[in-house]
Structure formats: C-alpha cells, structure tokens
Amino acid sequence: MVSQKRSHSHDHEKDDSFDDLLKPVYKGKKLTDAIDTAEDKWNLLPAFLKVKGLVKQHLDSFNYFVDKDLKKIIEANQVILSDVDPEFYLKYVDIRIGEKSTGSKEKLVPPHECRLRDMTYSAPIYVDIEYTRGRNIIMHKDVEIGRMPIMLRSNKCILNGADQKVMAKLNECPLDPGGYFIVNGTEKVILVQEQLSKNRIIVEADEKKSIVQASVTSSTHERKSKTYVVTKNGKIYLKHNSIAEEVPIAIILKACGIVSDLEIMQLVCGNDSSYQDIFAINLEEAVKLNISTQQQALEYIGSKVKTIRRQKLSILQEGIEAIATTVIAHLTVEALDFREKALYIAMMTRRVVMAIENPKMVDDRDYVGNKRLELAGQLISLLFEDLFKKFNSDFKASIDKVLKKPNRAMEYDALLSINVHSNNITSGLNRAISTGNWSLKRFKMERAGVTHVLSRLSYISALGMMTRISSQFEKSRKVSGPRALQPSQFGMLCTADTPEGEACGLVKNLALMTHITTDDEEDPIKKLCYMLGVEDITLIDSASLHLNYGVHLNGTLIGTTRFPLNFVSQFRQLRRTGRVSEFVSIYTNSHQQAVHIATDGGRICRPLIIVSNGKSHVKAEHLKELLEGKLDFDDFLKLGLVEYLDVNEENDCFIALYEKDLSNRSTHLEIEPFTVLGAVAGLIPYPHHNQSPRNTYQCAMGKQAIGAIGYNQFKRIDTLLYLMIYPQQPMVKTKTIELIDYDKLPAGQNATVAVMSYSGYDIEDALVLNKASIDRGFGRCETRRKTTTVLKRYPNHTQDIIGGMRVDENNNPIWQHEALGPDGLGEVGVKVNSGQIYINKSVPTNASDSVLTSTQSQYKETPVVYRSPVPSHIDQVMMSVSENDQALIKVLLRQNRRPELGDKFSSRHGQKGVCGIIVNHEDMPFNDEGISPDIIMNPHGFPSRMTVGKMIELVSGKAGVLNGSLEYGTCFGGSKLEDMSQILVENGYNYSGKDMLYSGVTGECLQAYIFFGPIYYQKLKHMVLDKMHARARGPRAVLTRQPTEGRSRDGGLRLGEMERDCVIAYGASQLLLERLMISSDAFEVDVCHKCGLMGYSGWCTTCKSAEFIVKMTIPYAAKLLFQELLAMNIAPRLRLEDLFKE
C-alpha cells in the first residue's frame, strides 16, 4: 500500500496532530480516494475529538465556572453592608481570573516549574469593587482576593491553544490531555461525581409495604433540601425535614391558596375517575382537622415547623415562610402568589396517585437519564462560594470593628482590611484540592475523597483517570441495582471499563464520544416555548390543566400544549439551526402526558447523525469537505447534520446502528458503533470476539502496563515513575488507539508468541521467556524514584546545611561518600550502592535558642542513605526554592530492570501471567525461517477464558508482519479474518496461523503444528524486585517487642492463626514454641511464686523479698498483658509448678 501525502487547502488553522489522525489508510481506502458512501462517517470522530477532546468535559466545566459561574456567585453575594454604619456599603462589580481590567494577563509560573518546585499552579483572582469612604464613593479595580488553582489546558492556562513548539519549550507533553490541577507540586484530578438529578421528581414504590413516594431534592445556591410526598395508610402526606410531622396533602394545597376541594381534585386528578377515587379520601383529612381557609392551613403548618430562627416569627409567618421557601426550595416564592408551588406539589401528588393506580408508573433511580454528573467546575464553584461567603463575613466583621469606634482620627478605607483575609480563599481552595475533603458549610456537607493524585503509571492510566466517574453509593452495601449494566448507558458510559471487587459497577468510565453539559439559561427557552404556542401556566385554570400535554422545563411545569409532537419537532428544528443551544434536550413522555425540556448541567449526551425519510443527512460530500478542512465538527451541528442527544431524548428517538438498518421510521444514525467503549477499553483488538469479563480485566490491567507516559517523561521528577525502554506501537491497532494517540505513547511490545507447552514451568498461566529476547531489550524497563529534601530555616537564624564529602588519608572519599560530589549531593550518573549516602544533610542541634547564647552553632548529620538490594544510578539532581523560600532539593534515582522470574506480563485480552522460566535461545523451538518465539504461552489459557480476540489478533498481526502493514482490530469492525488468512496463504503460510516448529532441544520436528505469531504484550508494574523480601533478624515494634510488619519496615513473615492450627495439629510443639515465642518476643521475667506476681532484678516488690523469685521466659506480649491488667486493678497471679520433678 502506498501512502500519499496530501496538500491541504485549509480554511481552518493547520493542526499537525490532527493531520496525523487523518493519514491512516482505512479499509483499503486512501484519503484521496473518492468517498462515495457515508461509510467513512467515522471521520467525524477525530473531528469530534479535535473539538471536544477526551477530557473536554473537565475543561468545559472549569471554563464555565471561571467565565460564567464566578460572575453569578459575585452577583449573588454582591453587597457588603455594615451593621454599624448604615451609610457604608461595598459592592463587587466584576471578577476575573488572572486578568486585569486593562486586559493584561498575569504571567503564570509554567506548570512544569510548579511540578518541580512543589508549587501550586494558580492565577490571582481580581475583583473590581465600589465602596464608600467617608462621604465618597470609590471605585477600585483589580483587587486581589486570593489565588485560584488553574486547570491545565483550560482557557486560563498558558497551555491553552499552545502548539507543539510552545509546549516543548514549556517542557510539556503535547499529548497530555490536561484537565487536572497542580497543587503543591502534585497533579490532582477531581473525579467526575455521579449523583441523582436535582430538582426532579422521582417516584418510587415499595410494593411490599404498599408505600409510594415522590421525592424531589431541591438544590439552590443557598440550600439543599428534600421534600417527599408519601402515602401512609392509603392517604397522602407531605414530608419535609424541617416540618415536625407529615402534613396531609390537602392542607398543604390549601395553604398554597387552593382552598376549594373541587380545585384540589382538578389539579391532582383532572378528569380521571380512578384517580379521583384514590385521592378523594385525602380531602377528608382537612375537614377532620377543621381547616378550610388558607390562613388556617398556614397556621397549622406554622405550628409544626421546627426550624430554629434568630428572628421570632408568628405562627402564621412561620407557615408562610415554610410554604414560600422551605418546601420545594428550588421554587422560592418572593411575592404573594403560591400558585406555582401549588402546581408543583399537585404534580407530585398526581405522580403518587398514578403510581398507586398503576405500580409501573415509577421511576428508576439507576436509569442514566435520572443521573447528573458533577464535574470539577461545579465542585470548585460550590467550594469557592462557601469560601467567598466566609471571606465576606470576615471582611464585614473587621469593617464593623473599625466603624464601631465613634471617633476615628482618619476616614476609614475598607480596602485596607480586604487583604487580611485573602489567604483564606487561597489556602481553602488548595487544601480542599490537595486533601480531597470538600466541606461546604452552608449545605452542612462533608465529602472525602473527591480528588485523587493523577496516576502517571502510563499514558493510558492518566487518560483513564480523567474519564472516570465515581458514584456516591456506599461501596460496602450489597446492592445489585446501582452496579448493574444499564441499557440506557449505551454509548454514554463504557460497557467494559469498571473495576472488579467492591467498587464494581459503581465506578464507571465515559464512552469515547460523550459530552457532559454545562448549565444553560432557562429564561430564553421559556420565552421560546411560549412563542411556539405553549400556553402559560399562570393563565390555565385548574380544570383544564390535565387536558393537554404539560410542558416541563427542568422539572417545573411552565405550560401546556395541545400539539406536543408539533411543538417538539419545531423546537428540535430551532435547535438544529443553532437558534437554541445544541445541548438543550427535549422529549415527550406519553405516560406522564408531558414534554420535558432540560437545560441543566451534568447531563451526559453524545452526537448522532440526523436522519429524515430514511436518508442520512451526512452525505459523502460533507465528509469530503470535512477531510479537506472546509468544515469542522461544529459546522456539522450548525448545518443540522449532527445533533447531541441526551439519554432521555435518545429514548424518544429511533436510532439506526448501521446505514443498512435505516428505515423511514429512523430518526438518527450512529456515527460509529465502537464508541460504546471508552478510551481504555478501546485498546483491545477484536473485543467483540472476547468473553465480556476478559475485556473488563484488560481495562484494569491496561492501567498497570508500563510504557511511555509523555514526551516530557525524562524531564519529570515524580515520586515513582515506571518507563519502558523500548515501547512499540501494537501491530494490531484500533481506531481508538489512533484517536487517543496510544500509538505515540504505547505501553507494551509485540512479542512473537508460540502457543504450546514447554518445560512444565508454564503452569497456571506462567510464561516462558526467551533469554535472547530479553538480552535484546524485550520487557526492559526502568524505575525512577524521587527523594525530596527541604533545607529548613529556623527562628534563630540557623538553617539546615549540606556538608561536603569526607575523605580518608589518601584524600579519597570514604566509601559512604563515594557517590557524592564536592557539593554534598550525589553526582549525576554515579552508581549508588546500598548504604551509601547521596544527600549529605546536617541539621543544627540547637534550633530554638537564640544564636547569641551559643557562639558556635553545632550540626548533627542527617544524611539520606540509599537502601535497596539493587544499586541505582543518580539520574537528576535539582536544587531550587519552593514557594515559601526554602531551599528544595530533589534527587532522582534510576534503576534499569530486565525481566526476571516472577515479573508479570499480560496480553490485551485480560490474560495475565508471570514469567515462569527464562530459556536460552538455543533451547527455544524455531520454525523453517529460524524464527524462535519471544514468549511461549500454555494453550490451557484459552479454553476456559474464551479470548478468541487474542487468536484473531495473532493471525492479523502475523498477516501484518508479512504484509508490512499495521492491521486493525477495531471493535465491531477491523481487518476481517478472511482477508488476513488470505495474506497468510499468499505468503506461504497456513491460513490458520499455525506453523511447523522444531524443538530447540532435540532439533526434531514437533508433533503438532503450533499457533505462532505476534501478540502485543504489556509488562505490568508488579515486579519481583519490588516485592521480594526475607528477614533473619531485624527491627521490632517498641510496644510489643515483636518483629515489625511489612516489607517496607523490613518486617518478619507472620506465622498466622491458621498456620498455628496446622502446627498444633501436627503436634510439633517445640516448633510452635520457637515460632511464637523464641523467634518473636521471648522475655525473661522474675516471677515470685509466693504471690504469683512479677518482680524485677530478683526482687519481688509485693512480698519485699528475693526468696521466692524464679526466672522464666514468657512472650513479652504476655508480660504486657499482665501489667495492663494490673493497671485495671485485676491481679493475674501465676501459679507455678515444676513439670520435671527430680
């Protein structure tokens, strides 16, 4: 095949990385070939990823926060008034991040420098304020109130829009997706959080207890609260946390001003007589309590309210406040008209009545359409608003303090005290991101584990982390519902990528082509609905409410329409022409007789090709223009060729999977079916031929594979970094691999595999490795480990110092200091052995007293000593200054590792194995051409695992090698097995991929044909060198004097309870004694056999005598127990007996 360079006539800016995506030859078709069908519609994918990128959801949400949400927060908390001086006010006019009012941008410290110097990558937060000073109003611009951590590659980041050259200059990897923060030098990701949708009614039923409840979690900037409408003994009540008991629904509706029973009935039941029968009993409740007017109802509710207020309210006022702000808090009533609220409560009641009548009319909590994803921007926004409120109240307190003083000498300038509190915002944000503890005072919410350290094990593990979604569910609870695969997650969430074990199904990953929405304005949409003929809800009388379809905007009823389908299709028309935001979704729900419009943030959506009259809107010419760069993805949206659908709207559509499936009923066409998988599962070749759990296993292992992590990997100084020395791109690629640039930063090597039995050292999935392959660099990797030291300064003006090297009589450095240079730090390139020093630090002995008292400052040596069975080389030494002006030293140690027995490898099909034996080249089997395998894999790995994809990978890989091409194993597509076999046959091989091999030992031809060819193998991070451990003697714990635990503490190997049982059963009592006491914590005590208590140095303190003292050996833990019991006033007395009487 010939690859041909194209000359571009780009309308759009040239982007090198994008060109590469378009280069490959796909399905035997070059890009210059005519595109006659829309089969090449997969080209939309790179176009989508160019606009959206894999971590675009994080960036979008952060950009939205910085550009829009911040301004809203400022607006909501705009004015600070003083309680003391009524004349005083301070008003926030504007807020900007990293940009002054003049438009000049703050120069930020580049991200890589922040990583190296343990700094926070942040930009100043500027506000413009207007305030009074004496009688004057003063405007002050660009007041810094703190620093905001900046998400990498967001629009406030210096990497935004940077090309490869700039990235290289800033020591950044151009393939790094961004979307994370750098706080105190560590990269932190705010994981996407999954939650139940807010401000929507969810109806649930417990059929056993015959309870139906509708609940809504109201969420505003101010508060979060949950309101329930529940059934109890067949009657319906409203329940809310701040109302002491359940209130009959009729009373609530009366309190909202719907005083007549007729109207209540109309609002809840409409014309439906079966609903009326169910509901009628509730009207009696109000009569029983003798409540007929609005005021009576309000007073009834007011008497049940249990909110504690500073301000004393009358019972009536409490009732009004409860209805206006507490119940259904997201609809706050500011005036006298409670009708909106009444309608909402009536709708909830109606849903409950519907569910009583038909138990199938309930909602599914696990349905993806009822989920919202909370992203970094939203989480930071919540945190910032909390901190900003705190900042304002602190600021106000300090203003009041000054203004309280009656006669000040000078006019008070409020600006002077603004800077005092600015550290609160900065440190609050930093602390939350670095610890992951999100505490929001106004919601009384504490959340832990929101942020994680970005895993840099491999490029794919970093990517996988950015697309990960964590759920709020408890991991320990044994529930199947939230963990199950949902049909509605098709194309939205990856079907394969989830961890095994306790978090299975709760942690999910985004699919390849998803977008998460940000909040959109409601008002213009509302206006548009009225324009399109929706009747305003304020004008509709209660009797005719349920005659037509209700129109709900973000869960709130705004009107009704007689022609729902017409309305919906007109609305969609406007969206397709770009008049409405493309992320607004609209769909009809015929069960609820409702049209739902959603503009809220956090919905998952994905693009689909629009189809009308059985014809795809995307035609060959559009794709041609896309390839020529005349169109980009956004143009496809504007032209009405492609649109975003969220999960709810998907259910209202008829989506064809392939073009051949199109019919007149089809409304949409899938862009590419392989987008059901995410970035990590996309690495698997032929996943559609594998047993499903195998794909899930590979998703977990792909993240542990050692490979290249970025173009800047050698510039990085990370705590621990694994790098593969000779990574290769896979012979059998997938489209996803190209799209996410895994071929540029791969993690694995193409190994020639023979599937056969060899030597017996290959049981339990163990692999046989060829020694010559290892010699040539197969599976070779390096580890890079960082040591950080800070040279502290102390209050008495002393500080830590680095000493030089010590020399012996021949002026040669002593052995411990051999790795040191004259500056007391290890020299780059020098080998360090265990016990040698590579940072020769000393700390002053006296750090607290004044220097004046002790004339000569004394230093104590606290060198950093290298301890490891294998020597390392010093790779980098960095000396810098951290943010708080202390000298910072980082030394990077490198180890080069070749594979050894016990190292873990895996193919891309969830088939892991350890190296069982390393065989000399001459003993390996070979074929006619003298090729011997790198790896021998035992065929027993196949039958139970059913990883057929692995076999096809081998055949495709072999064909690719013979053909000189890279083959594709894309999900639901890829190179066809027939074509591959054809190539094999053409090159003189067997179609099935089996070869005749000769034994390396005897030289004889093997009895069977051997399945032989290249498979991409990953080396996993679990290596014997990091795990091997033994101890003869070593450290002991202080308290119990037993050996310490764990390899890192040079601990002992525990003979546990079950092992003890075995030894007892065997009757090996002396072994037991030795293992449990003598080799552990034997201790000689002096026991007084008169009183039975322990004495010491041959003296019993109880009996005041040495007469009855006997020496004996007991475990130290036993001695400790006796003493602890004594301390509790329990005297354990030892009664001794001589077992071997003479």
Next chain:
Amino acid sequence: MDSGNKLFVTDEGEDINVDQEQIVALETESRETNSKMDVDDEAKGEDEKGSAQPYEDDADPVVSEIPLNLLGTSKDLHVFQYVNRTKISGRKPLKLPAAGKVRYQENSSMWELDIPLDDSIFFNKEKINKDWEANDYQTLRGVGVPNAGQYAGFESNGQMYLVPVNSVAQLRPYFKYIDDSNYKKKQDDIKQQTSNVPQRAHVVTMSVKSVSEQQQNRLTGSLMAHKILDEEEPLNLEWDRSENGIKLKEDIIEEMKKHRLKAVCTEEQYLSNLV
C-alpha cells in the same frame, strides 16, 4: 381551553378597565402574539410552519384568515379568572356576576371582589345572622400576575382587535369571616384564661437589645410581601353596570385606525433576538 371536560367546567375570562373605572363585558380570548412583528407576516409564518411539519397531532386545518389589529398602548386591562365558578347552572348558562364591592391594593396588585349571593335558593339566612356576621356576599380574592405577551381581543367587522393585558388574576373564595370568627374565638379564650387565673406578681426580666441586632431582623421575600399587603389601604372601586363596554371597543378601534404598526425587524432578526 376546550370544554371536553365533563366533570368540571372551565371558567371564562373577563376584563375590567381600571383607568376609566368602568366595567366592560368583553368576550376575551387570549392569543399568543408579539408586538414587534408585523401581524400579518406572523400569522402566515405560523401557518407555513404548521403545515410543513410531517407530524400532525390531529387535523387542525386553517378555516379562515382574520386580519389582526394590535393596540400598541396599554389600556390597563386586568383579566379575572373565576376559577371555582361553574359555567352553567342546570342547563342555563350562568351570567357573569356583578360585584358589589371591588377592592384593589395596588402595590400588591391584590383584588378583592364581593359578589352578592343568590339568597333565594339553598340559602340559610338564619345561620348567617347567628354564626357569621351578616354575610350575604361571597368574597373572591386573587393576585394579579403581571403578564407579557397576553392580549385581550374582540371581533368587529370581521377584524380582530387585540389589546395588551396588564395582569391576570385568578379569583378564589376568601373566607375572611371564618378567619375573623376564629380569631375572635381565640381572643375570647385567652381572655377567659387570663380572667380565670388569679393575678400573681411575677418577675419581669428586661434586656437591652443592641441596635445592630434589630437591624438584622428584616423580613424578606414572601413575608415582606405579606407585610406590605397587610399594611396597604385598599382602593375602593366601582363596578360599572352600564354598557360602556361598547364605547370602549369603539375607542379602541378608533385608536387603532390612527396608528399602523410597523415591523422594526424581519422575522429572522426577531427570532435571532429572541433566542
């Protein structure tokens, strides 16, 4: 609003023109229009849109086209919806009630109408005198909700005349007499209790409140609105029983003849402004 509803009967709207303190019995029909667009254009545009759609809910054919006239200025129209009133009594359609007294609180836009009750049937006069303090009228009450985009219209000479509506109020019964009697009963109870209990000397503790604390206790939101309502003196209006409605219609037609509305932008521009 269609009356396919069998159990319940929908209401009718009615306009009151406050400016002139007269009552006009207009047949109202609200319709979505907008003031910036040329009316004829809009009507056509909608029709085209309607027919272009492949999915029709049901047959909704165009029967006839009626020219629309828009009044640009406000006539201070308020629409009343009698939410709980039945349209027919037996088989006879009910006449619109004439209110005895009309009270209006302008700041809160709260309407209160006293409607005389028909005391000829189903009416216990004794109970009124005994239990409730002589009430032979029903009080209806409703908050005027400000409205943009709603028009009241009437037809004359085959032409439609549309006047913008200021606010729409849904009128519901307001049982003030129950609340009043409850209040009275409560007061009596308290009085009795206090009179029964012998007066005893008790310690009164007083504390000095700081100025700043008081200032924090400001009512907000709905509570504030209720406070304003309670404090506002209602405006007493007359219910006009004459046939001045016809004159008002003529006035409107005259006024509309003078002004011809001109579109300031095209449909495209308008739509892009809108969304």
